[in-house]
Amino acid sequence: MKNDERHKYKLYGRKRSRSLNIQDQYIIKNLFPLYQLKDESIYSNHHDIEFEIGFGYGEHLLWQAENNKDKLFIGAEPFISGVISLIKKINEKQIKNIKISTTNAINILDNLADDCLSSVYILFPDPWPKKRHHKRRLINPNSIDKLHRVLKNDGHILIASDHKGYIYSILFNFLQDNRFSWICEKSSDFTKKPYLSTQSKYEKKAIKNNQNPVYLTFKKISL
Numbered sequence: 644m645k646n647d648e649r650h651k652y653k654l655y656g657r658k659r660s661r662s663l664n665i666q667d668q669y670i671i672k673n674l675f676p677l678y679q680l681k682d683e684s685i686y687s688n689h690h691d692i693e694f695e696i697g698f699g700y701g702e703h704l705l706w707q708a709e710n711n712k713d714k715l716f717i718g719a720e721p722f723i724s725g726v727i728s729l730i731k732k733i734n735e736k737q738i739k740n741i742k743i744s745t746t747n748a749i750n751i752l753d754n755l756a757d758d759c760l761s762s763v764y765i766l767f768p769d770p771w772p773k774k775r776h777h778k779r780r781l782i783n784p785n786s787i788d789k790l791h792r793v794l795k796n797d798g799h800i801l802i803a804s805d806h807k808g809y810i811y812s813i814l815f816n817f818l819q820d821n822r823f824s825w826i827c828e829k830s831s832d833f834t835k836k837p838y839l840s841t842q843s844k845y846e847k848k849a850i851k852n853n854q855n856p857v858y859l860t861f862k863k864i865s866l
């Protein structure tokens with residue numbers, strides 16, 4: 644994995660919501676390197692490594708790390724205000740099992756070893772609702788293939804979304820790929836959150852607007 648934070652693939656969406664004040668600049672310069680994802684993070688003693696793609700303000704990642712101290716959580720988020728917000732909390736709480744990157748998650752997937760992740764979370768990925776923007780969607784056959792390579796056998800991909808069109812497209816793409824099984828036996832399996840966690844910003848927003856989130860879980864089938 645490159646530590647120079649270059650984006651090999653095109654990145655869409657927000658990166659910075661405001662110019663950084665002195666405190667934020669201090670955090671990026673001095674604290675970020677302490678929690679930054681580097682090659683050696685992955686070769687840690689952790690048996691279980693979970694990856695959150697697009698962690699936003701990091702509510703879910705922080706909750707998971709605090710409640711599962713035996714696991715390592717890695718997170719990718721190019722939106723700097725979200726990264727700064729998470730670093731502040733990690734630093735205050737002295738969390739030891741989170742490593743983060745501002746790099747496009749697709750770059751990170753390319754640089755991870757085969758079969759190294761137990762789970763991947765993609766919570767409320769940008770839906771890019773306009774047809775001409777669908778090609779920007781993070782979850783597509785190409786990224787599903789990359790996810791397959793880095794997941795352990797029986798590893799899970801957990802996805803949440805409140806956008807019907809994107810949900811159909813995600814389901815369609817995973818069901819086309821016979822290397823995954825969709826963990827769903829009854830309708831409550833996709834309306835009930837399949838993991839314990841606090842609500843993320845976008846999850847709260849969806850619930851507040853009565854846009855009930857759908858939760859999709861796919862398992863990598865062991866061969």
Ligand SMILES: C[S@@+](CC[C@H](N)C(=O)[O-])C[C@H]1O[C@@H](n2cnc3c(N)ncnc32)[C@H](O)[C@@H]1O
Nearest residue numbers: 697698699719722747748766767769843844845
């Ligand atoms: C709609 S927000 C959801 C944030 C958070 N997961 C939540 O539930 O509140 C989607 C996030 O994905 C991030 N994102 C988009 N493309 C990404 C990529 N290629 N790699 C990493 N993060 C990405 C965006 O910056 C944005 O913060």
